[in-house]
Amino acid sequence: MRWLLVKDLQILRRSPLLVALLVLYPIVLAVLIGFALSRGPDKPRVAVLNQVPESGNVISLGGEEIDASKYSKQLFEAVDPVRVSSRQEALEKVRDGEVLAALIVPSDLTAKLQSAVEPGTVEVFYNAEDPVKRQYVENTIEAQVRDANVALSRKFTEVAVSYIDLIVSGGDFSFLGRELDILGLIKSEALLRLAQENLPQTSVARAQVEEVIRFARLARENLDLSDDVLGSVGEPIRVKATVIEGGSTPLSSFAAAVAVTVTLMFVTLLLASGMLALEREENAFRRLVRGLVSRTALLGEKVGLAAACSAVLALVMLIGLALFIELEWSRLPLWVAGIVAGALAFGAMGVAIGAVTREVRAASLLAFMVSLPIAFLALVPSGSVSEGLYDVTRALSALFPFRPTLDAMDAALNDSGSMLGPLLHLLALTLGFGLIGRLAIRRLG
Template sequence: MRWLLRKDVLILARSRLLVALLIAYPVAIALLIGFAISRSPSRPRVAIVDETPPGQTVEVGTRRVNVHQYTEHLFSQVQPVNVGTRAQAVAKVRSAQVLAAVVIPPDIATRVSSGTIQAQLELIYNGNALVQSLVQSQLRSALAQANLGFSEQIQQAAAGAIDVLLRGGNLGVLGAPTNLIGLSSIPPLLRHVLARQPPGPDRAALERVAAFADFAARNLRLSKNVLSTVGQPIRIHSVLLHGRRTPLDTFAVVVAVTVSLMFVCILLAAGGVALEREERALARLVRGLVSRETLLAEKGSLAAACGFTVAFAMLAGVSAFVTLEWSRAGLWLLALAFGAVAFGALGVAIGALAREVRAASLLAFLLSLPLAFLALVPAGSVASGLYDATRVISFAFPFKPSLQALDAAVNSSSPALGVSILHLAALTAVFGLLARVGLRGAD
C-alpha cells in the first residue's frame, strides 16, 4: 500500500489545478452555506408614507398616545425609506428600490380612538413569487411587531387611566373637578358613614351603594390584568429537550467544515478509484500485485487524510473569527477522522461503480449537494411524510452523522458523539462493501 500511496501523492502533486479546485471549490461552497445559515434575515427596505398630521394622538380615557410612536415601531422593524406621497412610494416599489411601501393614512388616530372602526394601513408591493413570499413572511411580521409595540403603548395608557379612576386625584382632563375621590376609596368611606347610620331604608340603600362600589373597584383592578393578557395572550417559554443551545455561528462553522470534508473526501476517493480504471492500470494491479481491498483502503485513506487536513485547517482558521473551545480539540479530531473515513468509503464506492473519472466526479457532485441540503431540512418545515423520507436518506449517507458528530464535538449538542461515531463506522463498512462489489468486475 505504501508504494501505491506514494504514487497517488505524486500524481496529486502533479495535478495542481485539480488539487486547487478540489480544495477551493468545497471551501467556497462551505463558506457560502455557512454564511447563508449564520446571517440573520436582513430587515426589508420599505418606503413609508406617513400621512398623519404632526402631533396627532390617540385618546385612551384620560391619556393620549402619539401616533408617531407607531411609525417609530415600524421604523425599527424595517429599513425605512421616507417618502412624501403615495405616488412616490408606488414609483419606488415599481423601480424595485424598495421591497414594498406602507401608507399610514391621516385618519388612523381617529379610527383607533373611536374604538369601533378598525384602523387600516395600505401595503403596496409587486414582484415575482419569491418577492411576494418575502413580503408575506418578513413584512407582515414587521407590521405585526409594530402593531404589538403600539398596542402596548395604548395598554399602558389605558392602565394609567384605570389607575387614576381607582386612586382618584387630578384626572388632567379639561373641565374635570380637581382632587376627585378614587373608586377604591368609596367602600371604606361608605362603611364609615354606615356605622353611624340608624337602620332604615336610607341605610339599606347606602349598603347597596357600598357593595356596588366595592365590586366595581375590585373588577376595575382586574381589568388592568385583562388588558395585558389581551395585548399578549400567550407568552413563549422555551424548553430545549437535548443538549445545550448551539449558537448559530458555531453551527454554521460546523456545517461549512462538514461540507468541505465531504467534498474533498468523496471527490478524491471517487476520482482516485476511477482513475485506476481510466488509466487501465486497475487490471494490472489486481491480477496479484495488490488486492482489491488494499487498493480501496489506500484510496479511501488518502482521500480521508486530505479531507481531514483541509477540514481541520478550516476549523482552526475559522476559530480566529468565531469562538471555539480549543479544549475540545481532541473531540473535533475524533469526529473529523470518523467523518473523513466514512466519506472516503462513500467516495471509493462511487469511484468503483462509476468506472471513469468524469462520471465519478459528476456522480459525487450530484450526490453530495442534495445530501447536504436534505440533512439540513428542519423538522416541521416540510410535510411529515417528506421529512421522514429525508431522514431515511440522511441516515443512509455519512453527511448527517458527520455533521452531528462534529456538532457534538464542537458544541456538545445531541446526539452524543459516540452515537454518531458508531453510525459513521457502520456506514463505512457498508460503503466499503459496496465498493468491493463495484470492483468485482475489474477484470
C-alpha cells in the same frame, strides 16, 4: 501501499488547479449553504394554544379600548399555525417534530396588560435539535411580539402622559369606581400661597390645608402609578422561551459544523472517487491487481488518502473558523475524532462511486450529483414538510454519511449530545460503503 500513496501525492502535487478547486469549491459552497440556511423556511409551523377567553380580548387603557386579537392575528399570519387544545398536545407536537415550536398565550395576559403594572408573559417551547430552525422561529415570534409591544407601548405612553398631565393640571380621575377631583400642582401652588398669606398662627383654614395634604398623597400615588406604567412601556409582553428537545447550540457553531461537514463531503468524495477512477482511466488498475496490490488494499489506500487530505483541510478550516467564532479548544480531540470518522465514511462512499465509474470525469460528476441531494436531505428541518415525508428524509439521510457526520461535529463542537451514536453510525457506513466498493470493483474491474 505506501508507494501508491506516494504516487498519488505526486500526482496531486502536479495538479495544482485540481487541488485549488478541491479546496476552494467546498468552502464557497459551505458559505452559500450557510446563507441559504440562515434564511429558513417562509412560514414555520407553530402550535398555538390561546387560553385568553374571547371576552378577554379587549383591553381598556386610558379610556380607550384595544382589541388584542388584532396582534394575535398578525402573529398567525407570520407563521403556519397549528391550533391545539391543550398545553400537553402542544408540547407533544414539538417533541415529535411536527411543529418547530409551540406558543402558549396564558389566560391572564390581557388582564395583566390591562393592569399596566406587571408585564404579560407568553411561553414559547422550541425544538432545538436544529439550531437553524430554532433561530428562525425565535426570530419570527420575537418580531411579532416586538410589533405588539411597540403598539402597546405607544398606548401606555399616552396613558402615562395623561397621568402626568393630571398631576400637573388637575382634573377628574376615576379610581376603583370612585370619581375623584384632582387639584393639580398648579392649583396647589396657588392654594398654598394663599394659605401661607392668610393662615394665622392659630389654624383657621384647616380644610384648605387638609385639601393640600390630600393632594400630596394622591400626587404621590399617581406618580407611583406612572412609574409602573413607564416601567411597562418598554416591554408590555415578555417571552419565556424553553427548549424541550435537542441542545442549545449557537447558530454560528452549528454553521461551523455544517461547513466542516460540507468540506469533508466534497473533498473526500471527489478525491476518493477520482483517484480510484484514475487507476482505471490510466489502465493501471489491471496491472496493479495482477498480484502487485490486492483490490482491498487499493481501496483502502484511496480511502486513507482522501480521508487524510480532507481531514487536514477540515481541521485547518475549523481552526480558522475558531478565530471568528467561539469554539472550545479543550474539545479539540473530539473535533479530530468527528472529522476522521466522517472523512473515512465519505472516503468509503467515494471509492464505491469510483468503483462503478471508469473515468475521472464520470466519477467526479457522479460524486457531485450524489453529494448535493444527500446534504439537502440531511438539512430538511422537521416541521417544514409533512410528518411522513420528514420520516422518509430522515431514513434516507441515515444511509449516507452527511447527517451522522453533522451530528458528530455538532456534538464535538457544541456538546449537543453524545458522540458515540454518530461515530458508530459512521463506522457502520464506512464498512457498508467499503463492502459495496469492493464488490463493485470485483464485478466491474
